[in-house]
Amino acid sequence: MHKGFALWFTGMSGAGKSTLSQRIYDRLKAQGARVELLDGDEVREHLSKGLGFSREDRDTNVRRIGFVAQLLARNGVIAITAAISPYREARGEVRARIENFVEVFMDAPVSVLAERDVKGLYKKALAGEIAHFTGVSDPYEAPVDPDVRCDTASEPIAESEAKVWAKLEELGLIE
Amino acid sequence: MHKGFALWFTGMSGAGKSTLSQRIYDRLKAQGARVELLDGDEVREHLSKGLGFSREDRDTNVRRIGFVAQLLARNGVIAITAAISPYREARGEVRARIENFVEVFMDAPVSVLAERDVKGLYKKALAGEIAHFTGVSDPYEAPVDPDVRCDTASEPIAESEAKVWAKLEELGLIE
Numbered sequence: 001m002h003k004g005f006a007l008w009f010t011g012m013s014g015a016g017k018s019t020l021s022q023r024i025y026d027r028l029k030a031q032g033a034r035v036e037l038l039d040g041d042e043v044r045e046h047l048s049k050g051l052g053f054s055r056e057d058r059d060t061n062v063r064r065i066g067f068v069a070q071l072l073a074r075n076g077v078i079a080i081t082a083a084i085s086p087y088r089e090a091r092g093e094v095r096a097r098i099e100n101f102v103e104v105f106m107d108a109p110v111s112v113l114a115e116r117d118v119k120g121l122y123k124k125a126l127a128g129e130i131a132h133f134t135g136v137s138d139p140y141e142a143p144v145d146p147d148v149r150c151d152t153a154s155e156p157i158a159e160s161e162a163k164v165w166a167k168l169e170e171l172g173l174i175e
Numbered sequence: 176m177h178k179g180f181a182l183w184f185t186g187m188s189g190a191g192k193s194t195l196s197q198r199i200y201d202r203l204k205a206q207g208a209r210v211e212l213l214d215g216d217e218v219r220e221h222l223s224k225g226l227g228f229s230r231e232d233r234d235t236n237v238r239r240i241g242f243v244a245q246l247l248a249r250n251g252v253i254a255i256t257a258a259i260s261p262y263r264e265a266r267g268e269v270r271a272r273i274e275n276f277v278e279v280f281m282d283a284p285v286s287v288l289a290e291r292d293v294k295g296l297y298k299k300a301l302a303g304e305i306a307h308f309t310g311v312s313d314p315y316e317a318p319v320d321p322d323v324r325c326d327t328a329s330e331p332i333a334e335s336e337a338k339v340w341a342k343l344e345e346l347g348l349i350e
Contacts (some may be wrong), residue, residue: 034250046242047222050234060224065223068243075209075252 002033002174004073006066006098009082010091010143011106013121014113016152016160021082023161028174033078038065040083053132059090066094072162073098086134088141096155099107100173104164105146110135112153147171177208177349179248181241181273181338184257185266185318186281187310188296191327191335195281196257197338197347202245203349208253213240215258227308239343241269248273261309263316275348279339280321285310287328 007024009017018039025037045049047064051057062085069079085091095101113135114122125133132138143149148167150160168174182199182250184192193214200212222239226232237260244254260266270276288310289297300308307313318324323342325335343349 036246036250047239064222067248067255071211071243071247072250073254075211075247075250077247077250077252 002028002078003100003172004034004076005078005100005102005168005173006069006094007078007080007102007104007168008069008085008091008094008106009080009106010085010146011152012084012086012108012110012113012140013133014116014118015106015108016150016157017041017082017106020104020150020160020164021080022155024164027033027165028078033174034076035078035080037070038068038079038081038083042096043081043083053138055087058084059087062087062090066097068136069094070098070145073100084134084140086138086140088143091143100171102148102167102171102173103143103146104148104150105143106150106152107142107159108152123140177203177253178275178347179209179251180203180253180275180277180343180348181244181248181269182253182277182279182343183244183260183266184255184279184281185260185293186327187259187261187283187288188308189291189293190281190283191325191332192259192281195279195325195332195335195339196255198332199339200255202336202340203253208349209251210253210255211247213254213256217258218258228313230262230287233259234262237262237265237269241272244269244298245273248275254304259309259315261313261315263318266318275346277323277342277346277348278318279323279325280318281325281327281335282317283286283327292347311350342345 007019011017028035048061065081072079124130125136134140184196185193203210223236240256247254299305300311309315
């Protein structure tokens with residue numbers, strides 16, 4: 001048994017949003033939960049094709065994800081989102097609209113992300129080849145008071161997962 | 176008790192999609208159903224701001240509504256949609272993606288809709304003042320084989336409502 005809620009991952013590219021959100025999704029799904037994972041790329045395809053990476057377009061993207069998460073959450077479904085969502089104000093707006101909202105900050109310094117550089121994007125961004133790259137040529141406004149902060153530079157993924165899970169239990173959102 | 180499904184209204188402006196969908200929504204809600212109403216205008220605001228009325232943009236709008244309806248329906252929620260959705264192919268695509276899909280065709284000839292002209296739009300469209308107005312300056316492709324057809328020119332709204340309700344029961348989607 002669980003409540004409807006939004007589990008909102010935020011963080012820069014490569015910080016582990018997709019990986020951790022997928023683990024949480026799989027675990028909830030295995031327990032028979034009603035749960036959807038709205039990954040950043042999937043959402044760009046299905047809800048936000050045509051939007052770019054200006055602040056306005058990024059905020060529109062975040063609001064759309066928020067709208068869908070709200071519809072799901074208020075009907076008892078768990079909505080896990082994993083888009084960068086770089087601006088504090090837009091995240092705050094979404095939080096205000098959703099009754100049960102849990103923000104998870106996937107925190108890692110750019111230096112570490114550039115070192116990992118799974119998709120080879122940081123190298124290009126640092127060379128000035130990608131405009132509007134969050135954390136390099138575009139802002140990332142870290143959450144001031146997230147519900148969970150995962151220090152992905154030093155913390156094993158299993159530990160991050162355990163922290164998120166414990167928070168959901170503590171808030172009475174899952175049993 | 177009910178299943179998750181999409182109840183998809185289609186029809187021209189003024190044919191009664193909003194009115195009937197709202198009645199069905201209210202009735203389901205009163206019974207404690209998990210149900211959302213995705214009205215055309217609301218969706219344009221929250222999911223499709225910036226899209227116009229070209230065929231491509233209309234189809235994108237329909238696909239987005241379909242995506243959200245699919246997420247809701249597969250989690251046991253009833254998604255009622257009430258956008259014009261003028262093109263058969265896009266409606267067919269959405270139908271193919273959603274397990275329980277019920278199409279309701281709100282049918283009325285343009286002459287009757289122009290007579291009613293609740294929003295004063297037909298007068299303008301017939302005077303050539305609105306480009307891309309469905310049924311006048313833009314196509315409306317009527318469903319060939321809808322699950323329910325409501326003849327809104329001759330049928331009282333209560334009768335249309337009863338037909339939709341009976342179909343949902345017949346399909347085992349509501350009790």
